[in-house]
Amino acid sequence: MSNPITIEDIAAALGVSKTTVSRAISGKGRIGEATRTRVLEYIEKNNYRPNVVAKGLAQRRTYNIAVVWPGDYIIEDLPFFQKCLVGMSEVTSGYGYDIIVSVVAGDDISSLKRIIENRKVDGVILTRTLVDDKPADYLLESGVPFVAIGDSLNEQIITVDNDIFDACRELTSIIIGKGHTKLALIGGSSNHMVTRNRYGGFVAAFEKAGKKVDESLIFLDQGNEQKLIEIVKHLVAEKVDGVICMDDKLAGHVIGICRYSNIKIPRDIKLASFCNSNTLENAAVSVTSLNFDDRNLGAVATRMLMELIDGESVKSRKLKNYEVIMKESTK
Amino acid sequence: MSNPITIEDIAAALGVSKTTVSRAISGKGRIGEATRTRVLEYIEKNNYRPNVVAKGLAQRRTYNIAVVWPGDYIIEDLPFFQKCLVGMSEVTSGYGYDIIVSVVAGDDISSLKRIIENRKVDGVILTRTLVDDKPADYLLESGVPFVAIGDSLNEQIITVDNDIFDACRELTSIIIGKGHTKLALIGGSSNHMVTRNRYGGFVAAFEKAGKKVDESLIFLDQGNEQKLIEIVKHLVAEKVDGVICMDDKLAGHVIGICRYSNIKIPRDIKLASFCNSNTLENAAVSVTSLNFDDRNLGAVATRMLMELIDGESVKSRKLKNYEVIMKESTK
DNA sequence: TTGTAGGCGTTATCAG
DNA sequence: CTGATAACGCCTACAA
Numbered sequence: 001m002s003n004p005i006t007i008e009d010i011a012a013a014l015g016v017s018k019t020t021v022s023r024a025i026s027g028k029g030r031i032g033e034a035t036r037t038r039v040l041e042y043i044e045k046n047n048y049r050p051n052v053v054a055k056g057l058a059q060r061r062t063y064n065i066a067v068v069w070p071g072d073y074i075i076e077d078l079p080f081f082q083k084c085l086v087g088m089s090e091v092t093s094g095y096g097y098d099i100i101v102s103v104v105a106g107d108d109i110s111s112l113k114r115i116i117e118n119r120k121v122d123g124v125i126l127t128r129t130l131v132d133d134k135p136a137d138y139l140l141e142s143g144v145p146f147v148a149i150g151d152s153l154n155e156q157i158i159t160v161d162n163d164i165f166d167a168c169r170e171l172t173s174i175i176i177g178k179g180h181t182k183l184a185l186i187g188g189s190s191n192h193m194v195t196r197n198r199y200g201g202f203v204a205a206f207e208k209a210g211k212k213v214d215e216s217l218i219f220l221d222q223g224n225e226q227k228l229i230e231i232v233k234h235l236v237a238e239k240v241d242g243v244i245c246m247d248d249k250l251a252g253h254v255i256g257i258c259r260y261s262n263i264k265i266p267r268d269i270k271l272a273s274f275c276n277s278n279t280l281e282n283a284a285v286s287v288t289s290l291n292f293d294d295r296n297l298g299a300v301a302t303r304m305l306m307e308l309i310d311g312e313s314v315k316s317r318k319l320k321n322y323e324v325i326m327k328e329s330t331k
Numbered sequence: 332m333s334n335p336i337t338i339e340d341i342a343a344a345l346g347v348s349k350t351t352v353s354r355a356i357s358g359k360g361r362i363g364e365a366t367r368t369r370v371l372e373y374i375e376k377n378n379y380r381p382n383v384v385a386k387g388l389a390q391r392r393t394y395n396i397a398v399v400w401p402g403d404y405i406i407e408d409l410p411f412f413q414k415c416l417v418g419m420s421e422v423t424s425g426y427g428y429d430i431i432v433s434v435v436a437g438d439d440i441s442s443l444k445r446i447i448e449n450r451k452v453d454g455v456i457l458t459r460t461l462v463d464d465k466p467a468d469y470l471l472e473s474g475v476p477f478v479a480i481g482d483s484l485n486e487q488i489i490t491v492d493n494d495i496f497d498a499c500r501e502l503t504s505i506i507i508g509k510g511h512t513k514l515a516l517i518g519g520s521s522n523h524m525v526t527r528n529r530y531g532g533f534v535a536a537f538e539k540a541g542k543k544v545d546e547s548l549i550f551l552d553q554g555n556e557q558k559l560i561e562i563v564k565h566l567v568a569e570k571v572d573g574v575i576c577m578d579d580k581l582a583g584h585v586i587g588i589c590r591y592s593n594i595k596i597p598r599d600i601k602l603a604s605f606c607n608s609n610t611l612e613n614a615a616v617s618v619t620s621l622n623f624d625d626r627n628l629g630a631v632a633t634r635m636l637m638e639l640i641d642g643e644s645v646k647s648r649k650l651k652n653y654e655v656i657m658k659e660s661t662k
Numbered sequence: 663t664t665g666t667a668g669g670c671g672t673t674a675t676c677a678g
Numbered sequence: 679c680t681g682a683t684a685a686c687g688c689c690t691a692c693a694a
Contacts, residue, residue, distance in 0.1 A: 004450070006670095006671055006672085007671065007672065007673095008671075008672095016680080016681085017680065017681045017682075018671090018672080018673095018681085018682095019673085019674090019680070019681055019682080019683095020679090020680060020681075022672070022673060022674090023679095023680085026673080028673090028674095029674095029679090029680095030679055030680085031679065031680080032679055032680085035679085035680085049448045049449060049450070050449075050671080050672075051388075051450060051670085051671050051672070052449045052450065052451060052672095053384055053387055053388050053393060053450065053451075053670090053671080053672090054388055054670070054671030054672045054673090054686090055671075055672050055673070056384055056672085056686095057382075057384050057385055057388050057670090057671080057672070057673090057686045057687070057688095058671080058672040058673040058674075058685075058686055059672080059673065059674090059686085060686075062384060063449075063451075064395075064431070064451075067432075069416070071417055071420070073410065073413060073414065073417075073609075075406075075409070075410055075608075075609050075610060078406070078409040078410065078413055079404060079406055079409065082404060082409055083404065085400070085432070085434065086402055086404075086434055086436075089402070089432070089434035089442065093441075093442055093445060096449075098431045098433075098445075098446060098449075098451055099431060099432050100395070100429045100430060100431050100432075101398075101416065101420070101430050101431075101432055102429075103416065103417055103420035105417075110424075111420065111424055114424060114429075115429060117380045118380060118381075118383045118394075118427075118429075119335070119380070119382060119383065119384065120383060120384075120394075120395075120429055252612065252613035253613075255613055256612075256613050259615075277406075278404075278406050279406060279610055279613070280613060281583065281587070282583035282584075282586050282587050282610075282611060282613070282614045282615070283613045283614065283615075284590075284613075284614075284615055337686095337687055337688085338687065338688060338689095339687075339688095347664075347665085348664065348665045348666075349665090349666095349687090349688080349689090350664070350665060350666080350689085350690080351663090351664060351665075353688065353689060353690085354663095354664090356688095357689085359689095359690090360663095360664095360690085361663055361664090362663065362664080363663055363664080366663085366664085381687085381688075382686085382687050382688070384686090384687080384688095385670090385686070385687035385688045385689090386687075386688055386689075387670095387688090388669095388670050388671070388672090388686085388687080388688075388689095389669080389670055389687080389688045389689040389690085390670085390688085390689065391670070
């Protein structure tokens with residue numbers, strides 16, 4: 001049925017060459033003001049749309065970027081990715097780009113590989129960074145422009161991140177400042193770069209206060225709820241002042257355990273989370289936590305990638321804004 | 332730098348024509364077994380990858396589908412979309428397709444429009460359906476193949492959905508069967524088709540039990556927490572047996588209100604949710620709810636779309652499996 | 663069974 | 679300022 005009109009149709013209708021039409025559209029190359037408006041008017045009237053695929057073939061561009069999306073269902077992580085995505089989408093559409101999602105679960109980067117090998121995208125955004133980062137390594141090797149959200153140990157990788165370190169240090173400092181100095185820290189995968197930074201911020205707050213971190217109160221790579229139960233009981237027995245969880249998943253578990261064990265927050269123990277996901281809104285206590293502007297993070301990452309694709313040189317960035325949200329759990 | 336090799340390079344290297352190479356790859360058209368393997372081996376050895384964009388231009392295909400993604404941050408909705416997406420991704424990669432996300436917030440379908448007008452995709456999946464469905468109307472008009480997840484009043488629209496109606500009826504029936512017949516129903520946007528079906532299932536359960544629904548206990552288009560507070564207090568004053576929320580966002584609010592108002596669930600009032608999002612895991616009570624296989628839903632929708640794109644005729648489907656999860660809140 | 667030539671819709675090169 | 683003409687990389691009649 002209704003085949004879309006092409007640049008050639010326009011050329012024929014207007015008695016000019018394809019080249020001229022192309023120039024009128026792209027704005028590149030010299031062209032008479034008269035013919036230019038004539039073409040543009042015709043385009044407007046017949047609502048012509050350039051074929052982006054054909055354009056891409058000629059320019060060796062796809063006008064797509066890939067966004068690596070987590071394939072797991074950890075609910076506390078979703079709001080972050082969602083907010084990032086919205087920010088990304090706002091930027092891409094301004095550039096005439098679209099977003100292809102590459103769902104990556106665990107170490108299986110076959111989806112990403114396919115997309116890259118098929119040359120479906122001009123660049124990639126990694127939405128989290130790992131210590132042993134398979135996707136990043138692959139992308140570096142393949143030479144595709146990419147930006148990673150999160151910190152990296154590899155200087156070659158262009159990254160953008162919230163200032164996790166500072167934020168975590170500040171939150172910890174505030175709690176220390178309230179006189180709660182015997183603090184435990186519970187964190188997730190130590191293969192996530194963010195875990196390192198959170199840990200670093202925690203330690204830095206102690207240093208700043210001239211105190212020493214009690215290493216026996218640091219628990220990383222936690223996720224298993226059974227082990228958490230023991231840990232929480234242990235902490236209460238040890239009479240720690242408070243516990244800081246690196247994310248809301250852990251904080252949620254701790255709340256659940258406390259409720260079940262009849263431990264009262266904040267009476268018996270204080271609680272804070274290094275990452276607010278809004279998943280704890282219906283929890284038994286409202287939780288002190290950190291808030292970041294993830295939508296902006298996604299937007300900035302995308303702008304950086306766009307510049308990278310355009311051949312500009314781009315430097316890693318750290319976004320400075322965060323909020324410390326004080327709630328009942330540390331009262 | 333390293334320009335990928337093309338079909339022409341292979342042809343030249345092997346002393347055959349481009350056509351022959353193309354045939355060896357696609358499997359279409361007659362070709363000698365000998366030359367065929369010769370080409371395939373060469374491809375393997377030099378790990379040649381066809382340029383999907385060029386292929387698409389020639390075939391008038393993009394090997395992309397669009398998935399309309401919600402632009403809002405309603406956390407209780409994210410798991411559903413996430414699970415759908417994973418299912419979709421599994422299917423598309425089997426077909427050599429990729430997923431472009433179209434972030435649509437409210438009535439602003441400009442993102443979707445751009446994607447369609449730019450001909451970036453061969454088809455679209457709508458991840459929710461509305462009573463007044465702007466995206467669906469647009470897609471119908473534009474003639475792009477699409478499948479909608481969720482029910483529709485428009486027969487022209489090809490849909491696939493969980494059997495919301497049956498599931499809601501069953502859950503309601505169970506609660507009625509426990510002797511709780513004075514039930515309230517709180518629901519979200521009545522512009523969402525799913526709201527209608529949930530309501531329908533609720534009503535059907537009453538009919539099946541030979542009872543009449545008390546219309547004064549039906550509250551749709553709720554979201555505002557302030558109004559919910561009044562409603563909950565009203566319900567308690569009216570001594571209703573229980574309240575069913577159409578989703579976890581509402582259920583979460585109700586839990587919060589009850590806790591604040593010192594109303595005990597399930598002692599003072601029973602509670603159930605028509606849609607389990609796992610966001611209530613840390614809530615004060617565990618909530619009776621419905622579980623669906625959303626990943627499969629996404630997978631089925633995608634398979635249907637693939638068939639549609641391949642020109643096959645596809646009929647709307649309703650997926651039958653769901654689970655009723657009985658928890659403390661209705662004890 | 664294989665090859666030739668033209669087309670998919672643009673952009674880019676190089677003359678005029 | 680404008681226009682042929684050749685890419686871009688692949689597919690597909692039609693011929694051989």
